[in-house]
Amino acid sequence: xxxxxxxxxxxxxERFDWFADLVSREVMxxxxxxxxxxxxxxxxxxxxxxxxxxxxFSFSPLRxxxxxxxxxxxxxxxxxxxxxxxxATFMSQHRNDCNVGAGDLVFWDTSRPSDAAMPxxxxxxxxxxxxxxxxxxxxxxxxxxRLLASRIPGGHGLGAVLAAFLASLEGHAGQCAPEDxxxxxxVVVDLAAACLAQNLDVEEQLPVEARxxxxxxxxxxxxxxxxxxxxxxxxxxxxxxxxSVRTLHQLFQAHxxxxxxxxxxxxxxxxxCRDDLARPGLPVQAVAARWGxxxxxxxxxxxxxxxxxxxxxxxxxxxxxxRAGRTAGRAAAP
Numbered sequence: 001x002x003x004x005x006x007x008x009x010x011x012x013x014e015r016f017d018w019f020a021d022l023v024s025r026e027v028m029x030x031x032x033x034x035x036x037x038x039x040x041x042x043x044x045x046x047x048x049x050x051x052x053x054x055x056x057f058s059f060s061p062l063r064x065x066x067x068x069x070x071x072x073x074x075x076x077x078x079x080x081x082x083x084x085x086x087x088a089t090f091m092s093q094h095r096n097d098c099n100v101g102a103g104d105l106v107f108w109d110t111s112r113p114s115d116a117a118m119p120x121x122x123x124x125x126x127x128x129x130x131x132x133x134x135x136x137x138x139x140x141x142x143x144x145x146r147l148l149a150s151r152i153p154g155g156h157g158l159g160a161v162l163a164a165f166l167a168s169l170e171g172h173a174g175q176c177a178p179e180d181x182x183x184x185x186x187v188v189v190d191l192a193a194a195c196l197a198q199n200l201d202v203e204e205q206l207p208v209e210a211r212x213x214x215x216x217x218x219x220x221x222x223x224x225x226x227x228x229x230x231x232x233x234x235x236x237x238x239x240x241x242x243x244s245v246r247t248l249h250q251l252f253q254a255h256x257x258x259x260x261x262x263x264x265x266x267x268x269x270x271x272x273c274r275d276d277l278a279r280p281g282l283p284v285q286a287v288a289a290r291w292g293x294x295x296x297x298x299x300x301x302x303x304x305x306x307x308x309x310x311x312x313x314x315x316x317x318x319x320x321x322x323r324a325g326r327t328a329g330r331a332a333a334p
Contacts, residue, residue, distance in 0.1 A: 002056070004045040016040040019059060027055065027071040027131070028078075028110045034062040035120060047173055049185030050190075054133040054169060054231060060126055061087065061118035068113055078110045079144065081192055083154060083163055087125035091116040095151035105152040105159055107196065112148065118285045128166050134190050138207055143200050148200075158195040158214065161221045165191055190214045215241065216255050219248070220264070227269050230292045234261040269293065270306050277311055278318040284311045 005022070015178035019042040020032045026046070034040055042059040044072035088101045093114040100106045108114050137144065154163040165187065176184065197203045203211065219250050224239060226232050239250040252261055259267070269291045276287045288299035289310075303311045 001046045004043070006043040007041060008043070008250040009285055012038050012040075012052050015042060018042075019044075023064075024074075027080075027129075028066065028076055029074045030088045031065045031067065031070060032062050033065075034060060036060075041124070047139060047169060048181070050182040051136055051185035052133070052188050054166070054188065055129045055131065056170065057125070057127045057129065059125055059127075061120045061122060063118070064114075064116045066110070066112075066114045071111060071113065073231060076110050076131070079107065079109060079134060079137060080107070081132065081196075083128040083166055085126040085128060086123070087118060087127075088122040089116050089118045089125070091149045094145060096149035096191060098149050098151040100151050103154045103163070105154050105163070105195070107147045107150060107152060109145070109148055114149065128170070130166075130188060130192055132189065132192060137193050137196070138210060139193060139197060139200070139202065139205060143202060143205075144196065147199060152195065152199055158191065158198045158218065161214075161218045162191045164221050164224075165217060175247065187213065187217060191217055212251060212253055215243075216251055219251070223265055224268060227265070227272055228290055228292050230294055232265055232292060237261060240333050248266075265292075266302065267306075270303060271304065273299070273311070274307065274314065277315045280319065 007018050010018055016032075016034055016037040019040070020030075022044060023030050023032065026044075040060045040062075042057070044058075045056040047054040054126060082100075083105050084100050084102050086102050089106070090099050091097065091108065091114065092105055093108050094112050098106065134141075153159050162178065169184065169188075173181075173184065190210045190213040193206060193210055194203065194258075197206050206214075216269065217326070219237060219241060223232065223237065229236075234245050234248055238245045241248075243251075248261060252264075256264070272291045273287050273293075276282060276290070282290065284299075285296045288296055293299035293302070300310055303309075304312070309317065
């Protein structure tokens with residue numbers, strides 16, 4: 001589902017101008033400058049989730065300025081939220097300024113002048129950006145403006161949940177059906193709104209449904225981070241989020257696509273085990289223990305029910321397919 005374009009096939013002298021034109025057309029009119037245009041590299045990808053667009057950029061460090069004249073030329077009237085996956089930037093907007101490093105988020109408004117500079121010694125920049133129409137965020141503009149050009153930590157709280165979800169979109173959105181994209185867009189908007197509200201300390205202003213969906217995504221992230229714990233029970237999940245077990249089950253029933261808490265834990269454990277078994281390495285019993293299964297017999301039965309093969313059979317098949325792939329690759333090499 002990602003639409004990807006790259007400057008790699010262009011002559012070196014054309015790459016920076018190509019990227020500057022791409023940003024001005026697809027994001028907003030912006031004045032870009034770079035110290036060494038001849039060395040410039042860039043790649044961009046876009047995922048359209050109907051309500052919101054997710055853009056992924058990799059590029060050489062540059063400076064980006066949004067002036068009043070450029071705003072008059074074209075304004076998508078969006079809030080944009082960027083996750084710095086690599087590199088660093090200094091941004092200023094609306095009397096605020098901040099330094100943002102890898103793993104953090106930064107928030108800005110396309111309708112206000114801004115200035116962002118990326119130091120060349122920080123290396124190539126990788127940025128994932130949400131393009132959020134103003135009317136999708138259920139927060140008051142005056143409050144939101146307090147976060148413009150502010151560093152939002154991406155290592156804890158809802159910032160970490162949002163960052164993890166964006167990473168999962170990069171890895172798995174291509175496997176989704178087109179009809180799934182609007183639902184993913186709704187989740188992104190809920191998480192972005194909840195992240196902003198948490199940093200403004202106004203979470204009570206969010207609609208009840210949005211808070212529930214954001215909480216569910218937070219629980220999903222927690223579950224994924226604790227799959228190796230054999231004591232990951234519904235009671236443990238509920239206690240970690242300061243809710244009752246009954247409320248947890250109701251949340252999954254209302255917003256979890258019919259999957260129970262135990263079913264999700266089981267499915268995610270099996271998926272992690274399958275990934276490990278596809279690679280030579282840990283013995284089957286160690287894989288089961290690593291991802292929280294109580295014993296090899298329980299694991300083997302659950303794996304066969306899910307995938308139609310025992311763990312040992314699956315590993316043997318994966319190894320065989322990998323060898324066949326390598327053999328075909330050598331045969332095709334000139």
